[in-house]
Amino acid sequence: MDARSPKPAARAGASALRVPKLLLYVVGFVPAVWLFYQGINDNLGADPMRYLEQSLGLWALRFLVATLAITPLRQILGINLLRYRRALGLLCFYYAALHWTTYLVLDQGLDFEAIWADLVKRPYITIGMATFLILVPLAVTSNNASIRRLGGQAWARLHRLVYVAAIGAVLHFLLVVKSWPPEPLVYTAIVLALLGYRLGRSVLRKLAPKPEPRRRAA
Amino acid sequence: MQIRRPSDIPPSEITPRSDYLNRRQLFAGAAGLALASGLSGQVQAASLATQKSPFSTDEKLTSLQDVTSYNNFYEFGVDKGAPVAHAHTLKTSPWTVKVDGLVAKPAEFSVDDLIKGSALEERIYRMRCVEGWSMVIPWDGFPLADVLKRVEPLGNAKYVAFETAYRPEEMPGLQSMFPVLDWPYVEGLRLDEAMHPLTILAVGLYGERLPNQNGAPIRLVVPWKYGFKGIKSITRIRLVEKQPETSWNKQAPDEYGFYANVNPSVDHPRWSQKTERRIGEGGLFVKRRQTLPFNGYADQVAQLYSGMDLRKFY
Numbered sequence: 001m002d003a004r005s006p007k008p009a010a011r012a013g014a015s016a017l018r019v020p021k022l023l024l025y026v027v028g029f030v031p032a033v034w035l036f037y038q039g040i041n042d043n044l045g046a047d048p049m050r051y052l053e054q055s056l057g058l059w060a061l062r063f064l065v066a067t068l069a070i071t072p073l074r075q076i077l078g079i080n081l082l083r084y085r086r087a088l089g090l091l092c093f094y095y096a097a098l099h100w101t102t103y104l105v106l107d108q109g110l111d112f113e114a115i116w117a118d119l120v121k122r123p124y125i126t127i128g129m130a131t132f133l134i135l136v137p138l139a140v141t142s143n144n145a146s147i148r149r150l151g152g153q154a155w156a157r158l159h160r161l162v163y164v165a166a167i168g169a170v171l172h173f174l175l176v177v178k179s180w181p182p183e184p185l186v187y188t189a190i191v192l193a194l195l196g197y198r199l200g201r202s203v204l205r206k207l208a209p210k211p212e213p214r215r216r217a218a
Numbered sequence: 219m220q221i222r223r224p225s226d227i228p229p230s231e232i233t234p235r236s237d238y239l240n241r242r243q244l245f246a247g248a249a250g251l252a253l254a255s256g257l258s259g260q261v262q263a264a265s266l267a268t269q270k271s272p273f274s275t276d277e278k279l280t281s282l283q284d285v286t287s288y289n290n291f292y293e294f295g296v297d298k299g300a301p302v303a304h305a306h307t308l309k310t311s312p313w314t315v316k317v318d319g320l321v322a323k324p325a326e327f328s329v330d331d332l333i334k335g336s337a338l339e340e341r342i343y344r345m346r347c348v349e350g351w352s353m354v355i356p357w358d359g360f361p362l363a364d365v366l367k368r369v370e371p372l373g374n375a376k377y378v379a380f381e382t383a384y385r386p387e388e389m390p391g392l393q394s395m396f397p398v399l400d401w402p403y404v405e406g407l408r409l410d411e412a413m414h415p416l417t418i419l420a421v422g423l424y425g426e427r428l429p430n431q432n433g434a435p436i437r438l439v440v441p442w443k444y445g446f447k448g449i450k451s452i453t454r455i456r457l458v459e460k461q462p463e464t465s466w467n468k469q470a471p472d473e474y475g476f477y478a479n480v481n482p483s484v485d486h487p488r489w490s491q492k493t494e495r496r497i498g499e500g501g502l503f504v505k506r507r508q509t510l511p512f513n514g515y516a517d518q519v520a521q522l523y524s525g526m527d528l529r530k531f532y
Contacts, residue, residue: 039502046288046497177399181296
């Protein structure tokens with residue numbers, strides 16, 4: 001995306017937020033490094049594996065939400081963070097991969113019989129796995145070369161799969177908890193708001209009597 | 219897996235007190251001793267005199283730190299760390315337990331009455347949570363049967379219903395905008411399960427009065443059932459004719475049955491029950507262990523369910 005980022009993005013307000021992207025990756029990895037460090041030193045409480053697994057999953061969801069927040073922030077508040085979207089999306093993928101690996105290795109001990117049983121019997125595992133699989137092609141094509149090869153439109157269409165991943169992620173969270181604790185409900189509400197905004201906007205645009213001329217990102 | 223006789227090693231020889239008391243408790247103990255001279259018997263009363271029980275397991279105890287800081291008590295919040303953080307607000311003294319329903323002599327007992335009425339025993343039990351983790355906990359308590367005999371159940375009493383305190387001002391989890399359960403928490407047992415010698419009312423843990431987060435001042439412990447059957451902070455015990463409602467069964471009947479016997483061959487819909495993680499067994503790389511039918515207490519309790527289809531009555 002960056003290569004094609006429209007120039008006006010560099011205007012006034014945006015320039016104040018010009019943090020190097022590399023810094024975002026470094027900061028983004030702090031929770032993971034901290035969790036592993038604490039885990040190795042046995043500081044993650046009574047059930048360290050469970051804590052690590054859940055924390056990594058939650059960070060993946062947080063980065064997913066951050067990725068989805070970029071467009072509304074720009075359109076509603078005029079804050080343009082588009083240049084950080086790729087880093088946020090990839091951080092989401094890295095955390096999802098760590099969460100998935102923790103489940104396979106530390107939680108299930110690579111007991112593939114148990115993992116298969118989970119996968120076919122338990123919707124939250126099925127949904128979680130599917131969500132992770134959806135994120136793979138998005139991560140693989142998150143580079144300028146892929147955008148050029150696929151063409152901007154096809155690339156954008158492919159990356160709309162992130163909406164499906166977001167729904168999958170919150171469903172996975174909602175189904176894994178007992179009862180109705182507030183945290184997964186709050187994340188579900190945020191994801192629904194972010195997706196609802198896009199849906200509402202596209203519906204409104206279709207209903208508009210005279211289609212506005214396509215505006216460039218501003 | 220071999221089930222060892224529980225009485226091979228006296229439980230007293232397993233974990234020396236100094237190993238499970240962490241620094242903080244040692245300081246608290248020292249403070250207690252200092253206060254005791256000025257405050258008479260109140261502080262010393264926290265320690266419980268108990269007898270060893272042949273029903274105790276000789277498995278390695280879960281540390282006091284883990285038992286008291288990692289548990290579910292939704293009245294104080296849904297996180298495992300919430301009970302230890304918030305349960306101090308519960309006032310556990312004075313506390314009475316009403317025992318009534320289909321009994322000849324209904325009564326209201328203070329917890330101290332109940333402690334004086336029975337010989338306190340240390341019962342080291344495995345505890346298997348329905349979420350797939352387990353602990354080994356030295357409870358101090360007495361058979362529930364002792365209390366039930368005191369009130370003389372009538373012939374038509376078939377079940378025992380339990381109820382927890384409902385005190386929103388002392389239980390922050392009850393103030394939530396989204397109630398996670400239908401309060402107050404209720405549980406139930408069949409009368410023969412309730413009368414079984416393994417079923418106890420616990421008033422202590424590791425030789426001291428129960429910490430609030432573990433169900434002070436008095437809770438139920440049924441070691442062959444999933445942990446959620448062990449209702450905490452009991453205020454009422456009622457003998458009834460019909461199977462009573464239970465909180466988790468009301469919340470999700472397909473996930474939490476009335477019986478809730480530990481059963482590796484009946485999965486929870488969202489996870490397998492074949493294996494469990496023993497808390498405190500060591501860091502991130504703890505291997506799961508096999509879950510035993512009736513949590514390893516099959517020899518003592520399986521006959522209670524002879525002829526029942528445990529897939530149906532889960």
